[in-house]
Amino acid sequence: MRRTRYPLGIALALASAAGFAGCWEGGVVQIYSCDEPCFSLDPDECNDPCPVCDGACVALPALGFDDPILLWRGDATDGTSPPECPADAPDLVFDGYSGFDGEHTCPTCLCTKPSCELPSGLLGSASATCDGTASTSFAAPEGWSGTCTAPAAATSGELGSLLIPAPTVSACAPTFDSGGASPELVAPARVRGCTGPADKDRCMDPSMMCVASPSPRPAGFTMCIRSLRQRTPVCPDEYPDLLAVAEGFDDTRSCTPCECVQLEDATCAALVSVYGDTSCGELLGAETVTMAGPKCVAGPDLRLESMTGQWIRDDPGKCAPTGGVAMGQVTPKSSAYFCCQSDEVIPIY
Incomplete structure (x- = not known):
């Protein structure tokens, strides 16, 4: 591209009259305005010095964090797959799981009522x-x-x-409280990270960087930064929400089966x-x-x-239920930590 230069006298006059920006170069000052950088010059004579971000301008990552990426989080209990990366951020850089905190619950075991039975x-x-x-x-x-x-x-x-023959008592059938905890074990949520070109010199604010991000941002995607350390980080103000993730997990969760013991009171x-x-x-x-x-x-x-x-x-007396005890746990593999923008943060595009 060609640079348009003006003699010093004309440059100073233009600068004072219109409040244009300028820079010294070899004794000649280059004058421009980001609202009108070419001053009605032909396109082949214009050198636009103003940065243009094709994605989103977001806060630079704090020390100890990687560049921002788009992170999708969603429920995996219905068996659906995570969405593909957006066309504006096509590179898949993380595919894993989150939501490993808390103990799983088991249903409350019950027993059907026994009955006296004739010979x-x-x-x-x-x-x-x-x-x-x-x-x-x-x-x-x-x-x-x-x-x-x-x-x-x-x-x-x-x-x-x-x-x-003597009368007998029917066996109790084990069941569980339908109004209590579900017997199903909830799977961890799915997480997918997507990115594209990034540039630290494409935003007017030097505290921000330009990252790939479609506009409007697809549902479920949030801008996040990944901690470069293995321990739990302190998230910066610009990315306050901590998310623990893993590339995989071992699931040994189970509930002991419901059984019934006939009491000696029939x-x-x-x-x-x-x-x-x-x-x-x-x-x-x-x-x-x-x-x-x-x-x-x-x-x-x-x-x-x-x-x-x-x-x-x-x-016929009654039966005593046993079982319904939670056992095992979900153990994440290849753990990592992300800090994400809050839902209350409005991204700057």
Whole structure:
């Protein structure tokens, strides 16, 4: 480019009349104004000395920090990928994670309520001692509630004895408090750093430098400077927000599984009746059976065509939940620290 020079007398006159800037060079002063640097000269005769920043003028990094870059932070729980670097800052210089602070929580374990359950059926024997000799199984329907039922194996023949099994207590199923902490472990947030050309001589203010940055700045991107030290830095006023990041992490977090322990406080007792007809109308006998054990019934004219069950004590007790204890942690790898502009800072473009 050509430099336009003026004789000293004309230069001083112009300077005093218009308040133009100037510099001495070989006895000749070069006069210019950043509002009108060419003074109506032809473009090929003009040498524009005014700096022009094509990105953003931001504060120079403090001692111990690298040049400013654009840093994107976002949630990674939905499985989406971080955005590509903007066209005006195309160079990917950091790709990692943040948000490793705090302990993870586990859901509160609960147990479903147990229930007293009637015998699943009766067992008839040819002998009078319920020893299973020439036995016949009289199965009740699955989940029998005690209503009249005529077992398929019922026979009009006489039996020597009839075994009535003890009632039982159903197992508790583990579950968790749906209103408490989620059982899912939240993944660390994603972080991506982008940059482009940078120049310390392209801003009018010498305390600032020109860095690549689109205008307007894409959502989620903030101007940040990276600490050159491994320890936690003190962020300067121009970049007050500290962000700990890492290039990767080891995740050993887990929650111990929810389980249930049946407490020894159940009391279940039922009256089981047997009938000589299929409609529970001809009562042959009835016996009370408890959780203490089965009962063997023997006698003449013993047979079974139908049966019913009725609760005398229906107290299944309760179960104690265990589990839901947080274990492990997230350990960052290749840690680093960034100091970023606050959301309240308005970038100067």
